[in-house]
Amino acid sequence: MSRDTRYQKLLNSKRWKELRAWKLAQTQGYCEICYAEGWRGVDALAVDIHHKIPVESVIDQGEAAMARVCYDPNNLMALCIRHHTEIHQAMGKDTKENIQERKAKKRIAFLRRNDPNFAIEQEQDDACISPAEHEQSCTPCDFTEETTNQKD
Ligand SMILES: [Zn+2]
């Protein structure tokens, strides 16, 4: 993974190393989700410090903004590989494109509810947005619980 050099610099600092150690100490080195669930296996050990708000998301706001996000103690999570992967998979669903797409779908669903004659092309593309939306309005679609909630 290629990283912005300014971001790399933030992570190479003494400040980051101290913050990282402090974060890990809070859960005795364990992933904080595993820790909260009472799981203490080897695979529950934290391997990564995750930023809830990604530092990459403020890269175009400059170095000061990046430092703020990077070093905010409340923005950190100590995570095992499994939970880190899960979180990033979930975050992947909320890219700008996905949000735009969801908004568009919501709008279409709204228009359709208010005008029974409203029709668009690409009918079968119109999957459900959320379980709530699913219950409210939908004609049969392929929305399943697993697509939003991948916890086992
Ligand atoms: Zn975990």
Ligand SMILES: [Zn+2]
């Ligand atoms: Zn992460």
